[in-house]
Amino acid sequence: MSEKIILSGLFPQEICEKLSLKQAFRAKQIYQWIYKGASSFEQMKNLDKETKAVLEEKAQIYSSTISKTLRDPDGTIKLQITLNDGRAIETVLLTDKEGRKTACVSCQAGCAMKCAFCQTGQLGLGRNLTAGEIVEEFMYMEKEAGTLDNIVFMGMGEPMQNLDAIRKAVAVLTDKNGRALSSRRITLSTSGIISGIYDLADNGPKMRLAISLTTADPDLRMELMPVTKGNPLPELKKAISYYAQKTGQRVTLEAALLSGKNTGEESAARMIEFAKGLDVYINLIPWNPVPGLDFKTPDYKECERFVSILEKNRINVNLRKKRGTKIGGACGQLGRSAVEKDEIS
Numbered sequence: 001m002s003e004k005i006i007l008s009g010l011f012p013q014e015i016c017e018k019l020s021l022k023q024a025f026r027a028k029q030i031y032q033w034i035y036k037g038a039s040s041f042e043q044m045k046n047l048d049k050e051t052k053a054v055l056e057e058k059a060q061i062y063s064s065t066i067s068k069t070l071r072d073p074d075g076t077i078k079l080q081i082t083l084n085d086g087r088a089i090e091t092v093l094l095t096d097k098e099g100r101k102t103a104c105v106s107c108q109a110g111c112a113m114k115c116a117f118c119q120t121g122q123l124g125l126g127r128n129l130t131a132g133e134i135v136e137e138f139m140y141m142e143k144e145a146g147t148l149d150n151i152v153f154m155g156m157g158e159p160m161q162n163l164d165a166i167r168k169a170v171a172v173l174t175d176k177n178g179r180a181l182s183s184r185r186i187t188l189s190t191s192g193i194i195s196g197i198y199d200l201a202d203n204g205p206k207m208r209l210a211i212s213l214t215t216a217d218p219d220l221r222m223e224l225m226p227v228t229k230g231n232p233l234p235e236l237k238k239a240i241s242y243y244a245q246k247t248g249q250r251v252t253l254e255a256a257l258l259s260g261k262n263t264g265e266e267s268a269a270r271m272i273e274f275a276k277g278l279d280v281y282i283n284l285i286p287w288n289p290v291p292g293l294d295f296k297t298p299d300y301k302e303c304e305r306f307v308s309i310l311e312k313n314r315i316n317v318n319l320r321k322k323r324g325t326k327i328g329g330a331c332g333q334l335g336r337s338a339v340e341k342d343e344i345s
Contacts (some may be wrong), residue, residue, distance in 0.1 A: 006063040007034060008139065009132025009172055019054055026051045028177065034061060035178040037143055062136045069144065076324035079140055083109065083133060087126050089156055091137040092329045093145050102150040105137040107166055108157025110335070113191045115212075116224045117256050119290045119328075120156045120335040128161070131168035138173060151181065154189040154210070156334050158227075160196025170205050183207060189254065191227045197239040201246040209243055210252040210283070211236070215262040216274035224261075237274060244279045253282045256332060257303060259296035268309040275315055282310060282317045288330035 005018045007030065016027035026047065033044040041047070041055045067088070068080040077093040087109040094102045109126035111118070137155075142148050151173065153159040159166055166188070173181045187208040190196060200209065215221045222228045240251050253275065257263050275282065284307065287297045298306075303319055310317045324330040 005059040006132050007031075007059055007061050008063070009130060009135045009168060011172065011175070012177070019058055021051065021054070023051075030055070031178060035139075035180075037139070039143070062132075062139075063130075064133055064136050064140075066140055070327040070329065072324050072327045072329060074323050074326075076327065076329050077141070077145060078324065078327045078329035079137075079144065081137065081140065083129075089129070089133075089137070090329070090334045091141055091155060092324060092334070093141050093148075094323060100149040101145055101147070102152055103138050103141045103148050104152050104154050105134060105141075106155035106157055106334070107134060107153055107159045107162045111157050112161065113158050114226050115191065115214075115332075117214075117258060117287060117290070117293060117295055118332045119293075120332075122290075122292075123335050125157075128165060129157070131165045131172065134165060134169035135172055138169075138179075148181075150185040150187070152187040152189065152210075154187070154331070158191055158193065159188045160190045160193035160200075163196060163199060167205060170207070174205075187252075191225060192231050192236050193227065194231045194235050194239045197236075197243050201239075201243040206247055206249070208249055208252070209240075209247075210254055211240060212256075213253045213271070213274070214255050214258075215267060216270040217262070217267060220262060220267075224258075233274065237278065240278055240280070250279045250281055253280050255282065255284050257284055257286050257298050257306065259287070259298040259302060261295065263298050263302050263306050265309060268306055272310060272313045272315060280316070282315055283320055284317060285320045285331050286322065288322065288325055288332050290333060 007015060012027040012031045015030055016024050021027055029046055038044055041052050063084045064081050066079050067082045070078040075095045079091045081089050089106045089109050092104040094104055108128050110123040111120040112125035113121050115121040138151055153166060170186060173179045174183050183206055187210055189210040189212060191212045214224055216233060218233050244251050286303055287295055307317055307319050322330060
């Protein structure tokens, strides 16, 4: 592992202190160059030779490296990134029909949640990412795809288990003297850790919140999502309501549709009941196949029947179009680079 000071994820004052710079304004220049996309100290044109010499000796911009770039014909891009301890993570670029670009970033190497339908959940947890490593994901994707519009914490890992690092990464990316990403462009997706929802509501940062619900049947959700054991649905609903009231933000409920499991009339009725009284939007995601997992993707008619029931009950609902499946970059598919190095076909 590198002993050099990693600059990604640091504010100017921290850069100044860690490098023992004599002139504080030099740290601000370095910081601004990083978020202009500089990949070497030589590109930092307004730095003097002394400062560049200090940087070359003591520091490096990023700690991780891109090991592979995969492109789906639908425009989705997946970066396989190797951390400085050899662990692998993945970051995905999603582009919608209006051309808006969103970086779907990871917050952990692996995941401890063990959701039955998710590739990452089968890996177990390696470790939390640092704020700098999270920032690097975003910056790498911006170098690859141009200026990004949004960032979503929906990649590998459970964000509520690494909230401090996410807070620091968000503070850096939204800083007006750096990348200056709008906080309105940030979404965090959780499997439903109630304490984290209250923490985020009370202590910020203010961002959009998405809950991976999948089903409002408590027994089925326990089977599919073990997180339910310590975070029961009635208490989760209270937390969602609190978040919406405290922040003024509509919350998104996400559901991976599993054919024959959670797509029937009873499942729809339970979801409608759960959504009652909440200011929510429901995002339905037909299950994306994962090798070794015994689920089936519902066909269009099965999905549309489910959507129709929700709409008849005045639920705001969207059926998401599949993207990135050919490169293992779709929702629930991230993490194969951690177990295999060959390109996904």
